[in-house]
Amino acid sequence: MQLSTKKRCTAIVLAAGQGTRMGTEIQKQYLELDGRPVLYYSLRTFQDSPLIDEIVLVVGEGQESYCRKEIVERFGIHKVSRITCGGTERYHSVWNGLQELSDDGYVFIHDGARPFVDEEIIERVYEHVVEYDACVVGMPVKDTIKTVDEQDFVTATPNRNLVWMIQTPQVFRTDIVKKAYGLLMECGAENITDDAMVVEQMLSLPIRLVRGSYENIKITTPEDLEIAGVFVRRKK
Ligand SMILES: Nc1ccn([C@@H]2O[C@H](COP(=O)(O)OP(=O)(O)OP(=O)(O)O)[C@@H](O)[C@H]2O)c(=O)n1
Numbered sequence: 001m002q003l004s005t006k007k008r009c010t011a012i013v014l015a016a017g018q019g020t021r022m023g024t025e026i027q028k029q030y031l032e033l034d035g036r037p038v039l040y041y042s043l044r045t046f047q048d049s050p051l052i053d054e055i056v057l058v059v060g061e062g063q064e065s066y067c068r069k070e071i072v073e074r075f076g077i078h079k080v081s082r083i084t085c086g087g088t089e090r091y092h093s094v095w096n097g098l099q100e101l102s103d104d105g106y107v108f109i110h111d112g113a114r115p116f117v118d119e120e121i122i123e124r125v126y127e128h129v130v131e132y133d134a135c136v137v138g139m140p141v142k143d144t145i146k147t148v149d150e151q152d153f154v155t156a157t158p159n160r161n162l163v164w165m166i167q168t169p170q171v172f173r174t175d176i177v178k179k180a181y182g183l184l185m186e187c188g189a190e191n192i193t194d195d196a197m198v199v200e201q202m203l204s205l206p207i208r209l210v211r212g213s214y215e216n217i218k219i220t221t222p223e224d225l226e227i228a229g230v231f232v233r234r235k236k
């Protein structure tokens with residue numbers, strides 16, 4: 001990859017969630033995975049990536065100094081330039097993170113609860129975003145998918161060749177995603193679960209999907225942490 005013509009790339013790593021579905025006392029991003037906090041792994045990958053210039057870390061209110069000392073300083077993640085507070089919903093946290101950025105370059109928005117983003121994914125999505133401006137990482141589904149009504153009766157079986165499960169990082173030209181989020185904050189919207197939705201709904205721009213990996217899982221419920229344990233030991 002030609003790094004000399006590279007635009008500035010910032011990663012926003014989100015770690016302000018409550019982890020309700022995980023149900024643990026400690027929020028899932030701080031749980032131990034092979035002796036290190038879940039959040040450490042994606043920070044390490046962005047830290048080590050030659051493409052990433054800077055990391056903005058978004059954490060829960062009151063967790064800033066803990067994160068600075070116990071994660072950023074302890075593990076030497078010196079690309080973290082700012083630690084800011086998140087909000088009630090994921091999109092509030094993204095919005096807060098975006099306030100720390102100027103309009104130039106690209107932003108990689110990533111769930112701190114997804115420890116297995118890797119350099120190949122970062123490079124692949126960067127190569128695509130310079131062409132398409134708005135890209136999200138995901139993988140084709142493997143199972144048959146059905147939509148249902150409120151009583152759990154099937155309403156349709158979409159062609160699964162056209163269905164992907166969506167991951168992070170979600171990567172955008174920074175000016176575009178900031179504009180989309182600005183409109184979201186003005187107009188509001190319901191059930192916003194990822195960043196691509198904001199760009200789709202607010203600006204109607206095309207979003208290019210880019211292959212991530214089946215290992216790029218989000219730690220959401222307890223069995224995900226067990227699976228993550230297997231992945232992390234295999235990588236050693
Ligand atoms: N208000 C929020 C909600 C989520 N996140 C982050 O967004 C990522 C994906 O969200 P999710 O898996 O839904 O995390 P939680 O909101 O913590 O989980 P739950 O929905 O089970 O409470 C996580 O890294 C989480 O820390 C965040 O920064 N701010």
Ligand SMILES: C[C@](O)(CO)[C@H](O)COP(=O)(O)O
Pocket residue numbers: 090111166167168193194195218220
């Ligand atoms: C952005 C995301 O990781 C894409 O899969 C996901 O939608 C965010 O998590 P949540 O579980 O929907 O809050």
